[in-house]
Amino acid sequence: MLEIITGLTLAASAGLNAYIPMLGLGLLSRFTELVHLPAGWAWLENEWALGVLGVLLIVEVLVDKFPALDSVNDVVQTVVRPASGGIVFSAGSSSETVAVTDPAEFVASAQFWPFVLGVAIALVPHILKALARPILNVLTAGAGAAVSSTLEDLGAVVLTILAVVVPVIALALLVLTVALLVRRLRRALRERAARRAAAPASAP
DSSP states (O other): OOHHHHHHHHHHHHHHHHHHHHHHHHHHHOOHHHHHHHGGGGGGGGGGHHHHHHHHHHHHHHTTTTTTHHHHHHHHHHHHHHHHHHHHHHHHHHHHHHHOOSSOOOHHHHHHHHHHHHHHHHHHHHHHHHHHHHHHHHHHTTHHHHHHHHHHHHHHHHHHHHHHOOOHHHHHHHHHHHHHHHHHHHHHHHHHHHHHHHHHOOOO
16 A cells, blocks of 8 residues: 555655656665665666666756746656656556565556556646746746756655655655645646736726
8 A cells, every 4th residue: 555655655756756666766765775676667767767867867857947948848848757757657566665574565566557647647747837827927027937947856856755655644745745736836827817817907
């Protein structure tokens, strides 16, 4: 059961940043005893895979901090983040974490459906983020891009670590994160509607 929570949280983390949970799983598996990846996902801890993921993460972190570029990046990441969610859900939920002794049997017997589930989970925070960011950029004249992106990256890091070490706390934090993303989107929509309503009144 805890492995499933681990996979779910990792997949949601991928919806915020595609590369942090994959890189996190690979590094934790390669350099610690916290994660033991199954054979099918052992490539995540390969030094070449880690290097490529590290470079992609740097690019993602930089691009996502700039208005307009972040929206273009979100379009591209509509494929990458769900795919990453599928990978980390499959890898995380079928691995042995520090909190668990036996992997989830149903995941080990069929890797396709865990991947599909991970894709669906990652789509939720990705869509919330992609919808809110353009509105937030307009309302803050672009100043909100760097702040939002930094908070999302930090959230992805924390979720990734907690998903491995204390999955139950990670799940609680995930629920809070999604709630905050929904709240941010709703607030941005309200503020945009208020500005549009005020525009005709201020016109001569």
